[in-house]
Amino acid sequence: AQSVTQPDIHITVSEGASLELRCNYSYGATPYLFWYVQSPGQGLQLLLKYLSGDTLVQGIKGFEAEFKRSQSSFNLRKPSVHWSDAAEYFCAVGGGFKTIFGAGTRLFVKA
Amino acid sequence: DTAVSQTPKYLVTQMGNDKSIKCEQNLGHDTMYWYKQDSKKFLKIMFSYNNKELIINETVPNRFSPKSPDKAHLNLHINSLELGDSAVYFCASSQAPSGGNEQFFGPGTRLTVL
8 A cells, every 4th residue: 555654743953954854655666756845824835756767856945855766765855944944844655546645744944 | 826726715613514615726637636634734635536527535424525517626515514524625636637746736724613
């Protein structure tokens, strides 16, 4: 069965520090992988996605993610976090007609 | 120009009532979805429609009935509301039903059942 695990419920980083949000998935075939961001009171917005090809994908707002098949992971990174990055981040795996979302990681940014 | 819109944004009602949430997308997408997000932010698919036809129904109680009058609209009607229905409901759309397509989300409807 498809599943997505985001091990960290919340993470706090200092503004300007680097960020890595973890995501592990379970899927029988090569998955489609996504990261979405949800700001307070808003819907989800796509940051980036992996469908095939280059395993390092670039997204909006300076985010990138790396697909590692051997580790079943798709971790999200940003070299320097801004206060406006504080939000909820969702990893998702898609296949067939469905997309399965992880439970989310809440990012807090401290000054 | 809003891509996926939902009304109302907030809905407060009593147990046992019937309510509807409306969703419209102006992206020309063929596929629309309803998700439920609980208090712990867990996002769960409820329904998916492609070209007005139901393709996913994730074991949702039959008190929940989606209606798609055309490709641009997917409304959600809920009968006999229960306390456990309190959540944020998101409508979304994508170009096609394939799991590889990006989904565009509406702003959500926060439903509170008293």
